[in-house]
Amino acid sequence: MRQLTTIFSLFMVFFYFGMGCFFVFFFKNSTLDRALLVICGSTFILYGIFRAIKTYNEIIEVFFRKDDNDE
Numbered sequence: 001m002r003q004l005t006t007i008f009s010l011f012m013v014f015f016y017f018g019m020g021c022f023f024v025f026f027f028k029n030s031t032l033d034r035a036l037l038v039i040c041g042s043t044f045i046l047y048g049i050f051r052a053i054k055t056y057n058e059i060i061e062v063f064f065r066k067d068d069n070d071e
Contacts, residue, residue, distance in 0.1 A: 002058075002062050003062055003063070006055065006058050006059055006062050006063075009051065009054070009055040009058065010055055010059070012051060013048055013051045013052045013055055016044050016045070016047055016048030016051060017044075017045060017048040017052075019041070019044045020041045020042065020043070020044030020045035020046075020048060021041070021045070022041070023037045023038070023040050023041030023044065024037065024038055024041035024042065024045070025041075027041075
C-alpha cells in the first residue's frame, strides 16, 4: 500500500508545481489581484518543492532499500 501512496504523492507534486506556475505565469484574465495570484502561486511552488523532497526520500525508502524482513 505504501507504493500506491508514494506514486500518488509524486502526482501531487506535479499538481502543486503546475498550479503554482499557472497562477504565477499564465492566469491573466481574472478579477483577482495580481499580487494575490503571485502569493498563492509561489506558495504552491514552495509547497511543491517541500513535497518533492519528501516524496524523493519516500521513493528511495520504499522502492530501493532492501527490507531486513524479506530474508
